[in-house]
Amino acid sequence: MARMHTRRRGSSGSDKPTADDPPEWSDVDADDIESRVVELAEQGYDPSQIGMKLRDEGVTGTPVPDVKLATGKKITEILEENDARSEFPEDLYNLMERAVRLREHIQQNPQDYQNKRALQNTESKVRRLVDYYRGDEVEPDFTYSYDVAKELLDEE
Structure with a gap:
């Protein structure tokens, strides 16, 4: 199957070795x-x-x-x-961070069409992830926008 935002096909990654118990050399409690x-x-x-x-x-x-x-x-x-979990899932947070950086770059460089396309793809991924996490990890009424993402990133 081809990748989502390119016409290339991905190469299959390596599989993690199957193991049922930790190795004996790592006997940490x-x-x-x-x-x-x-x-x-x-x-x-x-x-x-x-x-x-x-x-x-x-x-x-x-x-x-x-x-x-x-x-x-x-x-x-x-x-x-232990109540040390972050507000948003890590993958969603990283994508929102990237989208904010791209948006700020495009505001300074409006002729950068390649990064405009990258911003569209990244924001599309963010919206899809928000739909995936809605209700469990993200509030049911949360909708992504640049302003919301910028505000969230400034808090942390």
Whole structure:
């Protein structure tokens, strides 16, 4: 199947190896991992950044290859339990951030047609994601606009 906003086809990505339990070389306690996840979230890291930090730095020097295998919960579930979850899902927030940057760029460079098209594609993705998350992660009456996104990004 072709990609959404280009005519190219995507190459298939690699699959994660199937494993039922964490590797024996990473014997970090689940409670330590959860406290480290909450600590990193309070420092302002997103869930994907938290996963990479735990993979690279670990907890007390021991890397954590997979938080879900080690704790039985996803990073977002841990954040939800500890009330450290962000207001918007990470993918939606990043797309809104990109759309705001593109809009500001186009206001300064009105002849940049390539980025006008990129802005249209990005805002289209944002609207589709808002529809997907509506009710669960996003308020039912939320509608995307540049002003709303700019206001949300300025708050954080």
